[in-house]
Amino acid sequence: MKTQNSVPTTKVARASQFVKAGVKVGGNYIKHYSKKLIDPSLSKEELHKDNAADIYDALSELKGSALKMAQMLSMDRGLLPVAYTDKFTMAQYSAPPLSGPLVVKTFKTYFGKSPSELFDKFDINSVNAASIGQVHQAWKNGKKLAVKVQYPGVADAVSSDLKIAKPLAVRLLNLNERDIDRYMGEVETKLLEETDYELELKRSIEISEACAHIPGLVFPAYYPELSSKRILTMDWLDGLHLKDFLKTNPSQDVRDRIGQALWDFYDYQIHTLRQVHADPHPGNFLMRNDGTMGVIDFGCVKVIPEFYYNNYFRLINPDTLEDPVLTEEVFTNLEFLTPADSLKDRQFFTDLFKEMTLMLAEPFAVDTFDFGDDAYFSKVYAFAEGLGKVDEIKNSKVARGSQDGLYVNRTYYGLYAMLNELKARVTTTKPDWLRSKKVVA
Known part of the structure; x- marks a missing residue:
C-alpha cells in the first residue's frame, strides 16, 4: 500500500480536496447519463462505484473527521448504496498510512525524541491505518507494544471539515440538511474527544478495569509515560x-x-x-x-x-x-x-x-x-x-x-x-x- 507524505492541514487545502471530489462526482454523473442515453436500462451501480472510489480517495488523504464520517456511514447498511458501504468500510482499518518521516516528526513534536530513542525497537511501517490515527509495533523491556500515532492536523480541522462536508453529504447522499444540523454538535463533540489521546488514555484505563471481570474479554495495559495528546501506547494484543x-x-x-x-x-x-x-x-x-x-x-x-x-x-x-x-x-x-x-x-x-x-x-x-x-x-x-x-x-x-x-x-x-x-x-x-x-x- 502506498504511503502518504503529507496531510492537508489548512482550511484552504482541505476545502480543495472536497471541491476536487465534488468535481469528480459531477463528471461521473455526466458520464453515467451520457451512457444512459445509449442504454436506458443502465443501472446506477457503476455510478455508485465510481463516486464511492473518488470520495473515499479524497477523504483518505484528508484523514481525521472526514474519513471518520465515511467510517460511520459504512456501518449504516440501508443508508447508502452497497458500493459506498463496501468502499467506506476500508476506513475502519485500512486507510493509506503516513510515511515514516511524518511519524518521526510527530514523536519529536510531543516527546522531543524520535521513536527509536523512546523504544528498544520501533517499526516505522504501520500495521494498521484508520481514520484518526495509525498503529505501529514497538518493543520495550521485552514487551511488544502497539503505538497509535495521530495524523497531523486532524484535531484542528474537525469543525471546519464538518462545515465543508455538509453540503456534499446533503447533495450526494440525499440526507436531510435539517437533520444533519440537529446532530452536528453531538458529532463535533465526539470527534474532538476522539482526537484527545490523553482523554482516551484515561477512559481506556477506567473502562478496561471496570469490565475486566467479564468472561472472554481481554484488555491491553496502557503506558502513560509513553503516551501524549497525540500518541497512545498500550500492550500489543493478538x-x-x-x-x-x-x-x-x-x-x-x-x-x-x-x-x-x-x-x-x-x-x-x-x-x-x-x-x-x-x-x-x-x-x-x-x-x-x-x-x-x-x-x-x-x-x-x-x-x-x-x-x-x-x-x-x-x-x-x-x-x-x-x-x-x-x-x-x-x-x-x-x-x-x-x-x-x-x-x-x-x-x-x-x-x-x-x-x-x-x-x-x-x-x-x-x-x-x-x-x-x-x-x-x-x-x-x-x-x-x-x-x-x-x-x-x-x-x-x-x-x-x-x-x-x-x-x-x-x-x-x-x-x-x-x-x-x-x-x-x-x-x-x-x-x-x-x-x-x-x-x-
Whole structure:
C-alpha cells in the first residue's frame, strides 16, 4: 500500500480536496447519463462505484473527521448504496498510512525524541491505518507494544471539515440538511474527544478495569509515560478483525462465546457504567479461535444522561407500549413527538415509532436470540430503507429524536451488525426492570 507524505492541514487545502471530489462526482454523473442515453436500462451501480472510489480517495488523504464520517456511514447498511458501504468500510482499518518521516516528526513534536530513542525497537511501517490515527509495533523491556500515532492536523480541522462536508453529504447522499444540523454538535463533540489521546488514555484505563471481570474479554495495559495528546501506547494484543476471523471458519461454539462477550460488554457499560464504547465497528475488536476477544480504542465514549437512559430503555419493556399515555409521554421526552405536531402527525409518528421500537427490541423480548437470523435483519434493513420513501417523514418540518440517541443508536446498530456477521446465539441479559411484569399463563 502506498504511503502518504503529507496531510492537508489548512482550511484552504482541505476545502480543495472536497471541491476536487465534488468535481469528480459531477463528471461521473455526466458520464453515467451520457451512457444512459445509449442504454436506458443502465443501472446506477457503476455510478455508485465510481463516486464511492473518488470520495473515499479524497477523504483518505484528508484523514481525521472526514474519513471518520465515511467510517460511520459504512456501518449504516440501508443508508447508502452497497458500493459506498463496501468502499467506506476500508476506513475502519485500512486507510493509506503516513510515511515514516511524518511519524518521526510527530514523536519529536510531543516527546522531543524520535521513536527509536523512546523504544528498544520501533517499526516505522504501520500495521494498521484508520481514520484518526495509525498503529505501529514497538518493543520495550521485552514487551511488544502497539503505538497509535495521530495524523497531523486532524484535531484542528474537525469543525471546519464538518462545515465543508455538509453540503456534499446533503447533495450526494440525499440526507436531510435539517437533520444533519440537529446532530452536528453531538458529532463535533465526539470527534474532538476522539482526537484527545490523553482523554482516551484515561477512559481506556477506567473502562478496561471496570469490565475486566467479564468472561472472554481481554484488555491491553496502557503506558502513560509513553503516551501524549497525540500518541497512545498500550500492550500489543493478538487476534483477527472480524472479516479475517470469519475466514478461519470458527465453530458455532466459538462464535457464540465471542458474541456473548460482546453482548455482556455492552450490557454492563450501558446499564451499570452509564457510559459506552460507542464505536462498535470491527476494527476495534480482535477475535481469537479460543473464544476470547481483545477490545481496543476507547476514543469514542458516549456518557448516557440519566433522563435519556430512563426514557430510552423504558421502551424495551413491552408493558410501556401497551400503555398509550405512558407511550406518548416517553415519545415526547425522547423528542419523537413534538408540541408542534398536529393530531394526525402525532398518531402517524406514534404508530411509526411503536413499530420501529418493537422490531429493534426483539432481541430483548426473549432470553436467547439468534443473531444469525438473516430474516430478522432483512426486515430491519427493509424497514429502514422504506422510511426514506415515506412522504410524512420527507415533508416533516422538524427533526425527530434526541441528539443523545445518535451514538446510543449507533452503538446498538454496530453491535447488532457484528453479532449478525458472527451468526452468534446470545443470552440477551438485561436489568429486571426491562422485563414485562405481566404473568404469562
